[in-house]
Amino acid sequence: MNKWKIGVIGTGGIATERHIPALQSLHQKAELSAVQDVNKSRAAEVAETFGAAHVCDTPAELFDLVDAVIICTPNKFHAELSIEALNRGVHVLCEKPMAMNRYEAEAMKTAAENNNRILAIAYHYRHTQEGIMAKRVTEAGELGKPLVARVQAMRRRKVPGWGVFTNKELQGGGSLIDFGCHLLDLSLWLLGNPEPVEVSAETYNDLSRTPGQVNDWGAFDHETFEVDDHVTSYIRFKNGLSLQFECSWSANIKEDHTSVSLSGVDGGLSVYPFEMYQTKYGAVWNASPVLKEEEPSVVATRQMDNFLASCSGEEELIVEASEALRVTEIIDAMYESSDTGRAVTLKKEEEES
Ligand SMILES: NC(=O)c1ccc[n+]([C@@H]2O[C@H](COP(=O)([O-])OP(=O)(O)OC[C@H]3O[C@@H](n4cnc5c(N)ncnc54)[C@H](O)[C@@H]3O)[C@@H](O)[C@H]2O)c1
Numbered sequence: 001m002n003k004w005k006i007g008v009i010g011t012g013g014i015a016t017e018r019h020i021p022a023l024q025s026l027h028q029k030a031e032l033s034a035v036q037d038v039n040k041s042r043a044a045e046v047a048e049t050f051g052a053a054h055v056c057d058t059p060a061e062l063f064d065l066v067d068a069v070i071i072c073t074p075n076k077f078h079a080e081l082s083i084e085a086l087n088r089g090v091h092v093l094c095e096k097p098m099a100m101n102r103y104e105a106e107a108m109k110t111a112a113e114n115n116n117r118i119l120a121i122a123y124h125y126r127h128t129q130e131g132i133m134a135k136r137v138t139e140a141g142e143l144g145k146p147l148v149a150r151v152q153a154m155r156r157r158k159v160p161g162w163g164v165f166t167n168k169e170l171q172g173g174g175s176l177i178d179f180g181c182h183l184l185d186l187s188l189w190l191l192g193n194p195e196p197v198e199v200s201a202e203t204y205n206d207l208s209r210t211p212g213q214v215n216d217w218g219a220f221d222h223e224t225f226e227v228d229d230h231v232t233s234y235i236r237f238k239n240g241l242s243l244q245f246e247c248s249w250s251a252n253i254k255e256d257h258t259s260v261s262l263s264g265v266d267g268g269l270s271v272y273p274f275e276m277y278q279t280k281y282g283a284v285w286n287a288s289p290v291l292k293e294e295e296p297s298v299v300a301t302r303q304m305d306n307f308l309a310s311c312s313g314e315e316e317l318i319v320e321a322s323e324a325l326r327v328t329e330i331i332d333a334m335y336e337s338s339d340t341g342r343a344v345t346l347k348k349e350e351e352e353s
Contacts, residue, residue, distance in 0.1 A: 008036075009081055067091065082111070097331065143266055167226070184245060190262060201234075231246070
């Protein structure tokens, strides 16, 4: 079998720390063939380090050389680059968030469908052992009817001080669109992608706009900080489920806390660490598995393997574009609710007309 020729656009941190090493660990199936970055010397350095044959001047040049591309640019460019790739017949693994807003995300999904190409979004929490385990448990009905979900994506003092993460124009938002999106995605997947009907939210950035903050992930300018660093939300779904959500880049807490908890009639679970409790024989049982810690590289390889296997039709794609679009719709509604000070009702277009 010929190896998949893979291109990478945007050769920064996530490309070199996760995706390219994942490709290298799958060298029997795929090879890094071409790279492109607006910072050409960075692209050349990455090509040299990881052995890519081509350093391209433009995305179009790269699309002519590869079977699939990994988009690792700031969020603003996810949609246009993904759509151009798909229209040229190139499969896409795009970094999260899918896009800046639901209109862009919808256009990406349509381009994938029209061109019969794979469009995967890098919501990698689904590929963690805890995420996989939780999916198996919920699909097996171990929790009974799920009722309530709680998402906490809480970092203590970790505003990303590098790149453009605090630039609204290039990223579309802060802690929610950057980090909260991962755990929101995981929770929706575990709940079976329920249809949201109403979203309330509040966003904050008072802490990061105050001078003299402690930050573990490098320096940022509090005066130009223009995105959210803390978001709370409450989501109601058509099937009666409700979800409480909180995310932060920079909370006043003892340590980071990342969790999705689900509570059902017969049991409850939370991930990171994975714990499960079930009602049996008139008592609440601790039914938690004993899991060994796994390296982030294992998760990145699992994600890449699923992407490649989906491109060749051997596996179902784990993160469907339609599901990532729903995450984007909810994020849009959270920002809108905070801006307007009102709950946002989500309606399907046919219900609106
Ligand atoms: N899955 C995760 O957990 C995770 C973690 C970090 C970042 N990300 C996502 O990955 C993306 C990149 O983040 P990063 O941390 O690698 O940022 P980064 O700043 O380290 O790298 C971004 C790279 O993109 C290049 N670039 C900018 N505009 C470009 C354009 N129009 N065309 C080509 N290249 C361009 C920059 O020169 C830079 O080299 C973002 O969308 C971010 O949300 C995801």
